[in-house]
Amino acid sequence: MRAVAYSADGKMLATGGEDATTRLWDAETGKQLSVLHGHTGFVTAIAFSANGRLLVTASEDVRPWSGTWPM
Numbered sequence: 064m065r066a067v068a069y070s071a072d073g074k075m076l077a078t079g080g081e082d083a084t085t086r087l088w089d090a091e092t093g094k095q096l097s098v099l100h101g102h103t104g105f106v107t108a109i110a111f112s113a114n115g116r117l118l119v120t121a122s123e124d125v126r127p128w129s130g131t132w133p134m
Contacts, residue, residue, distance in 0.1 A: 066120075068109040077118060079106025085120045085128075101126050 066079035069090065076088040085099040085106055102122035110119050118128040 065105050065107050066109045068111055070111045070115040071113050072115055075111075075115065077109045077111065077120075079109050079120055079122075081105050083122065085109060085118070087118075099128055 064078050064080050066077075068077045069075070070077075074090055075096070076090045077085055078088065079085045083100070083102040083104060083106065085102075087096040087099070088094065089096055099118075099120070102120065102124065104123040106120050106122050108121040111117070112119075116129060120126050120128065
């Protein structure tokens with residue numbers, strides 16, 4: 064794991080790793096909610112917007128994600 068971030072409400076956790084994916088987790092149960100694919104390198108940074116509806120991840124590029132996971 065290279066990066067981690069909690070949503071502002073504390074309900075979701077996002078992790079980024081060496082496999083170029085971002086994984087979203089239910090912070091209370093630990094259940095994986097979604098896997099986001101699209102980077103070509105390690106995910107090195109993750110940030111949620113204040114309302115939790117937008118996620119930005121960085122690798123060799125930057126990707127915004129919106130509405131691609133269960134809410």
